[in-house]
Amino acid sequence: MDATIKKICAGDVRMASRLIRDIEDKIPEAKAKIKKLYAHTGKSFIIGITGAPGAGKSTLTDALIEQLRKKNKTVGVLAVDPTSPFTGGAILGDRIRMQRHAEDAGVFVRSLATRGALGGLSQSVGNAIHVMEAMGKDIIIVETVGIGQQEIDIINHAHSVAVVLVPGMGDEIQTMKAGLMEIADVFVINKANRAGAMQLHTELEGMLNLSSKATDGWKPPVVMVGDAFEPQTFAADTAALTNKIEEHQLYLQESGKLTERMHRKAMTEIHDALRDSLFEPIVNSLTTSGEMKRFAEKIKNRKTDPYTVAEEIAQRFFKHQEEK
Amino acid sequence: MYFSKETLEASEKLSRKSSDEVQKALKNHPEQKKRFSTVSDAEIKRLYTPDDIKDINFAEDIGVPGEFPYLRGNQVTGYRGRYWTFRMFSGMGSARDTNARWKMLLREGQTGLSTAFDFPTLMGYDSDSPKSLGEVGKCGVAIDTLEDFLELMEGIPLADVTTSMTINPPATILWAMYCAAADIKGVPLSRIGGTIQNDMLKEFIAQKTFMCPPEPSVKLISDTVEFGTKYVPRWNTISISGYHIREAGSTAVQELAFTLRDGIEYVEDVVRRKGLNVDDFATRLSFFFNSHSDFFEEICKMRAARRMWAKIMRDRFHAKDPRSLWLRFHTQTAGCSLTAQQPYNNVVRTTVQALAAVLGGTQSLHTNSLDEVLCLPSEHAVEIALRTQQILAEETGVANTIDPLAGSYFIESLTNEMEEKAWDYIQKIDDMGGMVAAIGKGFPQMEISEAAYRFQRQLDAGEKTMIGVNKYATDSTHPIPLVDIEEKVGEEQMRRLKDVRRKRDNKAVKKSLDDIRNACKKEDNVMPCCIEAVKNLATLQEICDVYREVYGEYRDPGLY
Amino acid sequence: MPERTIRVMVAKPGLDGHDRGARILARCFRDAGFEVVYTGCHQTPEQIAAAAVQEDVDLVGLSCLSGAHRALFPRVVELLREKGAADITVIGGGIIPEQDIPLLREAGIKAVFTPGASLESIVEWINSNIKPH
Numbered sequence A: 001m002d003a004t005i006k007k008i009c010a011g012d013v014r015m016a017s018r019l020i021r022d023i024e025d026k027i028p029e030a031k032a033k034i035k036k037l038y039a040h041t042g043k044s045f046i047i048g049i050t051g052a053p054g055a056g057k058s059t060l061t062d063a064l065i066e067q068l069r070k071k072n073k074t075v076g077v078l079a080v081d082p083t084s085p086f087t088g089g090a091i092l093g094d095r096i097r098m099q100r101h102a103e104d105a106g107v108f109v110r111s112l113a114t115r116g117a118l119g120g121l122s123q124s125v126g127n128a129i130h131v132m133e134a135m136g137k138d139i140i141i142v143e144t145v146g147i148g149q150q151e152i153d154i155i156n157h158a159h160s161v162a163v164v165l166v167p168g169m170g171d172e173i174q175t176m177k178a179g180l181m182e183i184a185d186v187f188v189i190n191k192a193n194r195a196g197a198m199q200l201h202t203e204l205e206g207m208l209n210l211s212s213k214a215t216d217g218w219k220p221p222v223v224m225v226g227d228a229f230e231p232q233t234f235a236a237d238t239a240a241l242t243n244k245i246e247e248h249q250l251y252l253q254e255s256g257k258l259t260e261r262m263h264r265k266a267m268t269e270i271h272d273a274l275r276d277s278l279f280e281p282i283v284n285s286l287t288t289s290g291e292m293k294r295f296a297e298k299i300k301n302r303k304t305d306p307y308t309v310a311e312e313i314a315q316r317f318f319k320h321q322e323e324k
Numbered sequence B: 001m002y003f004s005k006e007t008l009e010a011s012e013k014l015s016r017k018s019s020d021e022v023q024k025a026l027k028n029h030p031e032q033k034k035r036f037s038t039v040s041d042a043e044i045k046r047l048y049t050p051d052d053i054k055d056i057n058f059a060e061d062i063g064v065p066g067e068f069p070y071l072r073g074n075q076v077t078g079y080r081g082r083y084w085t086f087r088m089f090s091g092m093g094s095a096r097d098t099n100a101r102w103k104m105l106l107r108e109g110q111t112g113l114s115t116a117f118d119f120p121t122l123m124g125y126d127s128d129s130p131k132s133l134g135e136v137g138k139c140g141v142a143i144d145t146l147e148d149f150l151e152l153m154e155g156i157p158l159a160d161v162t163t164s165m166t167i168n169p170p171a172t173i174l175w176a177m178y179c180a181a182a183d184i185k186g187v188p189l190s191r192i193g194g195t196i197q198n199d200m201l202k203e204f205i206a207q208k209t210f211m212c213p214p215e216p217s218v219k220l221i222s223d224t225v226e227f228g229t230k231y232v233p234r235w236n237t238i239s240i241s242g243y244h245i246r247e248a249g250s251t252a253v254q255e256l257a258f259t260l261r262d263g264i265e266y267v268e269d270v271v272r273r274k275g276l277n278v279d280d281f282a283t284r285l286s287f288f289f290n291s292h293s294d295f296f297e298e299i300c301k302m303r304a305a306r307r308m309w310a311k312i313m314r315d316r317f318h319a320k321d322p323r324s325l326w327l328r329f330h331t332q333t334a335g336c337s338l339t340a341q342q343p344y345n346n347v348v349r350t351t352v353q354a355l356a357a358v359l360g361g362t363q364s365l366h367t368n369s370l371d372e373v374l375c376l377p378s379e380h381a382v383e384i385a386l387r388t389q390q391i392l393a394e395e396t397g398v399a400n401t402i403d404p405l406a407g408s409y410f411i412e413s414l415t416n417e418m419e420e421k422a423w424d425y426i427q428k429i430d431d432m433g434g435m436v437a438a439i440g441k442g443f444p445q446m447e448i449s450e451a452a453y454r455f456q457r458q459l460d461a462g463e464k465t466m467i468g469v470n471k472y473a474t475d476s477t478h479p480i481p482l483v484d485i486e487e488k489v490g491e492e493q494m495r496r497l498k499d500v501r502r503k504r505d506n507k508a509v510k511k512s513l514d515d516i517r518n519a520c521k522k523e524d525n526v527m528p529c530c531i532e533a534v535k536n537l538a539t540l541q542e543i544c545d546v547y548r549e550v551y552g553e554y555r556d557p558g559l560y
Numbered sequence C: 001m002p003e004r005t006i007r008v009m010v011a012k013p014g015l016d017g018h019d020r021g022a023r024i025l026a027r028c029f030r031d032a033g034f035e036v037v038y039t040g041c042h043q044t045p046e047q048i049a050a051a052a053v054q055e056d057v058d059l060v061g062l063s064c065l066s067g068a069h070r071a072l073f074p075r076v077v078e079l080l081r082e083k084g085a086a087d088i089t090v091i092g093g094g095i096i097p098e099q100d101i102p103l104l105r106e107a108g109i110k111a112v113f114t115p116g117a118s119l120e121s122i123v124e125w126i127n128s129n130i131k132p133h
């Protein structure tokens, strides 16, 4: 076995985080490494945590880490934050809430920036999950900010998705709009000591009873988590949340739904890999050669249409492949 | 109306005429900048006229010293009766070192003591905690147990000198040590006087010296207010501080608004939790402001603060005792305005800032030493800083008359403007449900971050000036001698602590810690138990660990 | 070869909470196009080193205003070496007297920025000294 792979499978953090970096930076060798790594992946349970900015996702993740560690589970965390579209930089602000676990060898927290990934969660996330799986983490938590496409996409990477809501933020409506109803396996009403928590609870239950999920074998539970600044109650509430997630895990396993989800995840991975191996190289080469601009110009002047262009490109590409 | 109709008409006429002249002048000689603004980036006009303050109601808005709205001061004789207190913040190394510095300062004419503690003490850790690595005695004096404290107070007449202690999360404990020391020396609690800073809200907002979450932190503060009200009436149990808010990069208005809103939060909590009447304790609240480099802005901030607090106490809390309406404050010149480059310039900055504080009517003043940006102040540097105050008080004549700038078009107008902007902030925070809630949302933290970042950008772009840093920088340096705290202070401190742990009655310690735990859980006042615990030589961290256990630990939310 | 994005960590070792500088730097680094991990205040050297390795940053910027830099900065470098991450560059800033700089440089702190250093100069230093590989 490749030395790097061997080390990663033995849990080497340095090697693992370097490989994740290579994945993010799209270093070609990284792909080869993932290929080799792949046989060692697929054994971890992956939890997605999503919700509005500032909903308390990282604080909850921190508490989940604590609960899982009490049960002797090893934990990997991938915390995704948006890249600034203006500067390409990012402040990765999730880690700060989990910093107390920094020295725990059973916990590996890695922050990722979206880097303007095409369509949903960055593909890097999928591969970073693989790296953590290969390290043998029992549980991998993926924290993403729930705005737009990303929060829906999490379901393609995670086995169990917790959606975090906060009373008084108009979340009920957002939930419906963003399709969060569809992806949530567990709902968390965070900061539940605040006014409006009970009302939010009732409304959610109401919506859940109406949705198809009510008859689906798993009706997403709504877990109330009180103020993070009340150590005793917060610990009890997050323990309850951990249990609910574990219950869901058990349900997935027993009902056979887990294989369904793993299948879906595999499909996503193929899509991502296709995009990576086909789409992006084509777009990149067209862009660097300046052809993209010329095509756009022609389309703009109605000398041709996008479909014809696409067909032409596709034909050229497949011929090129055959020749190879 | 503040001015007669004739005055306003004349003013308008003259202004119009002058405005033509200004246009002409601008054509020939454009002004040096497009926009003139304060350090806080508030725009300042070319000229202020009666028109800018025409809506002032003299009796209600300005008045006289000693009367509502106290814009011009609390005392009818101002500094003629008594100068402000010359109070130099000091503390370094071991208790013995600091005690020696204090005695020097008292000999040189300082009139009150002010204690700087080292970071382990400030954060509630003992000198032998792994967290204290490299910090013991560095930025102040290290105190682990009552033994250290008694050494600190050796030969200090507790009944005559007032002592200020800059301490926040462990304020209950250090104050308990002071009370215990008085007890041991036979001085009744009713005779001791001083201040504990004990202002946690500004820690969450700005300085980040925190231990437990905001809510229980405020509870502990209310405990001290209650205990002081009953047993230690000469003690100021909170020094509601804007200083650190400003140092964190806020604007003057933010400093003003957040500080007063913090004050409101404390008053509300004491009234609600302890059932005290505001007049029972309002006189024990004191404030602490920063005096930055923008001379007039600072003066106006302090004047506005007095008037606003009087309104808050009268209208919001319905205080009856006129003294409850007084905003009494200590001032420190702005540490963040000092430069490591060309450090002697700091003397000049500090002088101007100190003058602003005096014209703003401060009750007490710390002037920074020229080397404070580099290290702990040297004896010589402290002496210059203290002399700066003495020169202002006794040579310049600025203390001859009360609030000498009152009535100036500019001063009154800027005072009004700052007050208005501060009310807006206070309203916003009220709407969020108070300061604890606002802190939970990160509101004041983010406002300050924005201001700090903006200022730094302006500095880098040369829109704001710091002499010696982004203008008139030179390579030549006139080095100043630096004070160095030796690492052996830490070792010595650890040895002392070990001794105490060996010789004390550990059963008694355990019992008194249990008492504190129970008091916390039952929401009783912790002060009596704390005094008992420190007398039994419980360490600072042992008590703080009880707080952490019961109340939880607050960690830096790291907002930027 | 694709261009790598520079990743930096802004860390505050020790007990002082004066994070004005650290937070300004974090924002400034983001605006300079870096990915920034900020640890928050009150970190031990152990926490900082562990986080730096997990995050695979190219650079750790330490900020300390309490005078404890002499003990804390070298400790971070030492711990990174122990973790086989000696290639992570460590720089420092804060209230650091001139006379301490040689000691820190010797201990492996690659650059020391004292009060008054412009944001631009720090970004420039990083851009010309940090080449992620």
Ligand SMILES: Nc1nc2c(ncn2[C@@H]2O[C@H](COP(=O)(O)OP(=O)(O)OP(=O)(O)O)[C@@H](O)[C@H]2O)c(=O)[nH]1
Residues within 6 Å of the ligand: A051, A052, A053, A054, A055, A056, A057, A058, A059, A060, A093, A094, A097, A145, A190, A191, A226, A227, A228, A229, B440, B441, B442, B557
């Ligand atoms: N009062 C209160 N504040 C909380 C609670 N949980 C989190 N916070 C605060 O809310 C802010 C945001 O918390 P995070 O955990 O960072 O939230 P997040 O959803 O991860 O935020 P992003 O990653 O930025 O989208 C922080 O200042 C937390 O301290 C809570 O239960 N009560």
Ligand SMILES: [Mg+2]
Residues within 6 Å of the ligand: A057, A058, A059, A093, A094, A143
């Ligand atoms: Mg987060």
